[in-house]
Amino acid sequence: MAAHDKEALELFEQGLSYEQIRERLGLRTTKQVNHAIDRARKARQDPPPSTDLTAAIREALKRPVARGILCDRLKISDRILTAAIEDLRESGIQVVETDGELSLCRDVVPEENIHEAPWSGEKVIRFAFAGDMQINSKFTQLTHLHHFYDICQSEGISVIYNPGDIDEGEDMRQGHKYECYNQGADDHVAEIVKNFPARPGIKTYFITGNHDHSLIKRAGYDIGHAIAQKRDDLVYLGQSFATINLTPNCILELRHPIDGTAYAISYKTQKMIDAMHGGEKPNILAIGHYHKAEYIFYRNVHAFQTGCFQAQTNWMRGKQIAAHVGGWIVEIHVTDEGTVTRCKGEFIPYFRAIKDDYLNWR
Numbered sequence: 001m002a003a004h005d006k007e008a009l010e011l012f013e014q015g016l017s018y019e020q021i022r023e024r025l026g027l028r029t030t031k032q033v034n035h036a037i038d039r040a041r042k043a044r045q046d047p048p049p050s051t052d053l054t055a056a057i058r059e060a061l062k063r064p065v066a067r068g069i070l071c072d073r074l075k076i077s078d079r080i081l082t083a084a085i086e087d088l089r090e091s092g093i094q095v096v097e098t099d100g101e102l103s104l105c106r107d108v109v110p111e112e113n114i115h116e117a118p119w120s121g122e123k124v125i126r127f128a129f130a131g132d133m134q135i136n137s138k139f140t141q142l143t144h145l146h147h148f149y150d151i152c153q154s155e156g157i158s159v160i161y162n163p164g165d166i167d168e169g170e171d172m173r174q175g176h177k178y179e180c181y182n183q184g185a186d187d188h189v190a191e192i193v194k195n196f197p198a199r200p201g202i203k204t205y206f207i208t209g210n211h212d213h214s215l216i217k218r219a220g221y222d223i224g225h226a227i228a229q230k231r232d233d234l235v236y237l238g239q240s241f242a243t244i245n246l247t248p249n250c251i252l253e254l255r256h257p258i259d260g261t262a263y264a265i266s267y268k269t270q271k272m273i274d275a276m277h278g279g280e281k282p283n284i285l286a287i288g289h290y291h292k293a294e295y296i297f298y299r300n301v302h303a304f305q306t307g308c309f310q311a312q313t314n315w316m317r318g319k320q321i322a323a324h325v326g327g328w329i330v331e332i333h334v335t336d337e338g339t340v341t342r343c344k345g346e347f348i349p350y351f352r353a354i355k356d357d358y359l360n361w362r
């Protein structure tokens with residue numbers, strides 16, 4: 001479409017004649033005006049073909065389909081189909097291919113997610129933990145979350161690690177939808193992109209948890225990729241687990257378990273560390289999911305439960321599950337061998353939940 005096409009159509013719709021438009025735009029003939037208006041009309045009517053195509057493929061993949069049949073149905077070449085599937089995968093749609101048949105993968109497949117943190121030899125490293133904000137739940141505490149990010153910014157923190165459940169997810173149990181203020185995966189993603197704190201100089205590195213994964217189970221859609229595509233400051237590290245090399249020898253592990261909470265706050269952390277092999281323990285462990293705040297040093301692991309930014313829900317109240325709303329700012333001293341010789345954790349609690357806080361962010 002030429003640069004003047006859109007303007008030609010606008011002038012035509014304002015009532016100018018072809019001759020007047022020709023003069024205004026400096027074109028040689030009225031035939032050129034006619035072509036410009038036609039092109040602009042066509043561009044307005046036709047959505048971008050790539051959006052159209054990926055949507056059609058996404059719809060078709062609700063049932064398994066052979067690659068050749070899909071190409072014939074959509075009247076596209078195999079090369080175009082391959083490129084469109086790549087686009088879908090980058091946006092979080094889990095497309096798998098088995099024996100030439102394409103389908104959506106609705107499973108969470110555990111993978112090793114290893115991330116190298118930028119490091120230039122510092123012996124003292126500072127970062128923060130904030131997780132389980134469960135955005136799109138009517139109990140999310142966005143105001144407190146934003147306040148926590150403000151504190152991190154004023155404290156010079158540039159990296160915040162999030163051990164999962166950025167989203168509340170869908171259909172976690174019967175009646176769960178009544179606890180959500182948005183319905184549908186696309187609206188959930190849009191809300192997170194809009195309202196998750198953005199602060200200059202701060203990047204959030206996140207994994208996804210069981211609530212986020214509900215959208216994988218329903219629609220083969222990993223929202224972690226979709227969120228990261230739309231926000232440069234939100235970096236997606238993978239599903240359920242991530243290993244972060246803070247230095248070449250100092251490891252931080254993010255973990256989002258899937259089991260139920262225990263009555264004793266430290267019980268799950270201890271059992272988790274008990275189950276680790278001797279040579280494979282991280283130096284620091286950050287655990288989400290249980291919505292508890294805890295620091296424990298056990299078997300040479302500095303373990304944090306990272307708290308949450310969701311108030312106690314009615315369901316949690318019924319199950320006698322407490323919510324420790326807040327996040328951590330952490331400072332560690334590290335040797336060349338990766339040993340953490342000092343570990344200072346400052347928990348920033350939000351004791352009073354804000355009722356219906358999501359309404360303050362509409």
Ligand SMILES: [Fe+2]
Binds near residue numbers: 210
């Ligand atoms: Fe969780």
